Amino acid sequence: MNYKRLETFVWVASLGNFRKAAERLHTTQPAISARISGLEDELGVKLFEREGGSSPIILTSKGKELLPYVEKILYQTEQLRKRAGLSTAHSGVLRLGVSETIVNTWLPDFLARLHKDMPNLDVEMTVDITANLTHAIKDRTLDLGLLMGPISEPNIVNRALCTFSLSWVASPRLELPERLLYLEELAKWPIITYARATKPYVEINQKFRELDGPPTHFFASTSLAACRSLAIDAVGISTLPNIMIAKELDNGSLRKLHAVWTPSDLTFTASYSSDPFNPLADAAVELAIAAAKEYEQKLA
Incomplete structure (x- = not known):
């Protein structure tokens, strides 16, 4: 039985769309259609209801019945390849x-x-x-x-995978005190941090919104390297993973700040x-x- 036909059957069933299955398997929609038709001819059953237009591709009752068996065949085939140590097992x-x-x-x-x-x-x-x-x-x-x-x-x-802790850091040029700092003192400077819609940004933004006084200004970026560079250039105060600032702490271009609150670790x-x-x-x-x-x- 043709492996590609079985694989295509599973992906079409999962994605409910020939085009998406073609993108996933790096081929064309006609090729996907041909594989499904070939498998249906080989098995002598209809696997999908094709209503056309924008309607999703739906499994027939026989397709639903056969899907778990095909998934098991694909899984066991992959395990066999791995056991045999085939260099082409992962391509x-x-x-x-x-x-x-x-x-x-x-x-x-x-x-x-x-x-x-x-x-x-x-x-x-x-x-x-x-x-x-x-x-x-x-x-x-x-x-x-x-x-x-x-x-x-x-x-x-x-x-x-891993957990990284964060620290507040700033350029020595900002001349911030070496004592314990309140968030109100940090808020005098732009807060350079993770992009919006990230866990660290949401947590930090919420904490600073609770402060009395004028609103805190945020410089948010999807690039942590950019955040680090801005902090080194004394544009503002940043919160960065400790693993990303070891060199800068050693050469003195950044220094850690001791604040009353630090964002949660990143998991x-x-x-x-x-x-x-x-x-x-x-x-x-x-x-x-x-x-x-x-x-x-x-x-x-």
């Missing part, structure tokens, strides 16, 4: 979404591991805020997200949809966990 395209904190830490090591273990794999990478990555994982336009998680959805798998997960089974994401997660663990050990 194709992994659509990867990454939070910028990961980009600035252990992403290079992860990608090196990925290439070593899966030399036939191509990676399409998107760097974005967690809210956008989460949406893309839910609608399956991304295979795997390394993000501030977890994602609370029943069909999303969340594997713990990251490797998150992906379990429906349908995606062997590329499943294998890549193990390498991501290993890369994050090794990076943490280096810093210890």
